[in-house]
Amino acid sequence: KESDDIIFSYLGIIYEEKRKASKKRTYRVPFTWSDISTYRGELFGASILSVVLYHYFAIFLNTEAPNTVIRILTKFYNSAVGSVGVDIFIILSGFGLYYSLSRREKLSAFYRKRVYRVVLPYLVCGLAYWIIMDFFFFHETFAKFLLDYTLITFWISEASTFWYISFICLLYILSPCVFWLVNDRRRYLFALICAFSMTILCYRFAYGVFDNIE
Helix, strand or coil, X not given: CHHHHHHHHHHHHHHHHHHHHHHHHCCCCCCCCHHHHHCHHHHHHHHHHHHHHHHHHHHHXXXXXXXCXXXXXXXXXXXXXXXXXXXXXXXXXXXXXXXXXXXXXXXXXXXXXXXXXHHHHHHHHHHHHHHHHHHHHCCCCHHHHHHHHCCHHHHHCCCCCCXXXXXXXXXXXXXXXXXXXXXXXXXXXXXXXXXXXXXXXXHHHCHHHHHHHC
């Protein structure tokens, strides 16, 4: 009988502990903007996967494949989701820039990290790409190669190859100024006016660049 009492007491303790644990699991932690930064890697992965699927499905839809269920689902995905992964990726990059600047690190260190992560990999990969495309495929001049390699053609024509590198570098240059504007509530209105004015000027006087970014 004593052994049965011991067993039942242990079962009661286990039941009580599980009940307390279940209560803890059901407690809802309020959402904060820092949560996006916490799970930024997972969100980046989901957005990259979305971009890859979008481009793959776009190529698939340009083929002469029959109207099967897969083709219908592919068309639905591209019309419903589209390139939203790019927008998510840019928003997450903005969060990363904000929290990085919030740490009050020196601008030299801030830009050094971006050069190592973005600019140097592009200089290596872009060099090989533009040499092959400009000299072997399109037989362009050396001047055209330099314009392509430095991504100037993105800003002066409708060339959109490596557009994200051009765009993200522009954001890197502007981000300290934007951070200074939005980090004080008294400057919010001025920041909105600046953003709106830049959009209008870009649309009016540099539509090719506006269309590339859009």
